Amino acid sequence: MIEQYWGLSQRAFANTPDPQFVVRTEPFDEGLARLLYDVTELRSGLSLVTGEIGCGKTMLAAALCDRLAGTPHAVDVLPYSRVSPTQLLQFLAQAVGIEKAPRSKPALVAALGARLATAHAEGRRPVLVVDEAQLATPSLLEEIRLLTNFEDRRDKHLHVVLLGQPELRGRIAKAPQIDQRVSLRFHLEPLDALEVATYVEGRLRVAGATRTIFDAAALTALAERSGGVPRLINNIATQALFVGAMRKAAQVNAELVSDVADDRE
Secondary structure, X not given: OHHHHHOOOOOOOOOOOOHHHOOOOHHHHHHHHHHHHHHHHHOOOEEEEEEOOOOXXXXXXXXXXXXXXXOOOOEEEEOOOOOXXXXXXXXXXXXXXXXXXXOOHHHHHHHHHHHHHHHHHOOOOXXXXXXXXXXXXXXXXXXXXXXXXXXXXXXXXXXEEEEEOXXXXXXXXXXXXXXXXXXXEXXXXXXXXXXXXXXXXXXXXXXXXXXXXXXXXXXXXXXXXXXXXXXXXXXHHHHHHHHHHHOOOOOEOHHHHHHHHHHHO
């Protein structure tokens, strides 16, 4: 009903990593470009992407998967890092096509090494993305470091991307054995006011908008009340559309944005 009221064909501000809703803001574009270059060209083994809660790290991973679909760089995402080192290896084994993974860790590591070497010889370049990596135990981070040892004289056989909140950078910095292997460090910043406007209007356009729904003052208020964090933008904008429809508003204005933002506090 809400989408119908505003003339939209689908929800514009769902907090899900749908690549069709990727909006080309400068921070996101830079992060994706640098990540793609690190994964596909440098391939030095380990990328580190951080950002505050809700700043778009998971969406960045989804965009990476979308851009690399159909290429030799097959991406698999571990969505939660509260796993044991052996569970990580089992996940990776399944991702690279080992149907019956050995139960003992030494045999599992050997099987993974052989499979990754074969994949590399065939021109395939597996990529493992570990989301919420700030939750990883020291032993899991060490296992991830060891995964970057799968290599030959010219290339790494696996590229790992760590996504996490800002504290992950500090944890990595205190572990020189893994810190020295990081080839890319990128931090996703919140959006500025102009980028918030681009973000909101872009998502509405993808959702089918053919007219201006958030007026200029509403976009300014949305930037201020969300702090430029995409997840908060989505939450406030969704509620503003709902309340605006209930009030039979012609547009979402600053007062409406402030009302729903106040309700969240």
